[in-house]
Amino acid sequence: MPLSEQIQTDMVAAMRRKEAARLSTLRMAKAALHNKRVETGDELSEAAAAGVLNALVQQRRDAAAQFRNGGREDMARKEEAEIAILETYLPAPASDAEIGEAIAAAIAETGASSPKDMGPVMKATLARLAGKTVDGGRVSRRVRETLA
Numbered sequence: 001m002p003l004s005e006q007i008q009t010d011m012v013a014a015m016r017r018k019e020a021a022r023l024s025t026l027r028m029a030k031a032a033l034h035n036k037r038v039e040t041g042d043e044l045s046e047a048a049a050a051g052v053l054n055a056l057v058q059q060r061r062d063a064a065a066q067f068r069n070g071g072r073e074d075m076a077r078k079e080e081a082e083i084a085i086l087e088t089y090l091p092a093p094a095s096d097a098e099i100g101e102a103i104a105a106a107i108a109e110t111g112a113s114s115p116k117d118m119g120p121v122m123k124a125t126l127a128r129l130a131g132k133t134v135d136g137g138r139v140s141r142r143v144r145e146t147l148a
Contacts, residue, residue, distance in 0.1 A: 003049040025085045094132040102128040
């Protein structure tokens with residue numbers, strides 16, 4: 001079942017069970033997917049839909065960090081609850097071993113030898129990790145450490 005249909009089905013179930021937090025998060029995700037579909041003018045692929053949800057998760061992580069810095073622990077917990085709901089619709093995250101293998105293969109493929117070759121290595125690494133949930137910042141740190 002496509003991601004957008006799964007979210008719609010789960011939204012109806014959340015309405016029936018009166019799960020306000022889940023319903024709110026799913027409505028937000030559905031709206032983001034709809035906006036992206038309108039923006040592109042075509043149906044979203046599963047990879048594009050996962051990309052939209054990844055962006056929403058990243059926004060929630062940033063917001064939680066900001067709320068914590070501002071002393072609003074209650075709001076940070078709300079954002080983290082939304083992250084947990086959204087992550088159930090994303091593919092499995094890439095493990096450290098998978099990231100390491102992808103970086104090694106990308107370095108061999110591009111012939112990179114110094115930190116100034118980071119751009120092509122990142123592009124090749126992320127292409128190898130397609131289909132998995134990947135934190136770009138984490139991959140970037142690993143690539144920088146490997147090339148240093």
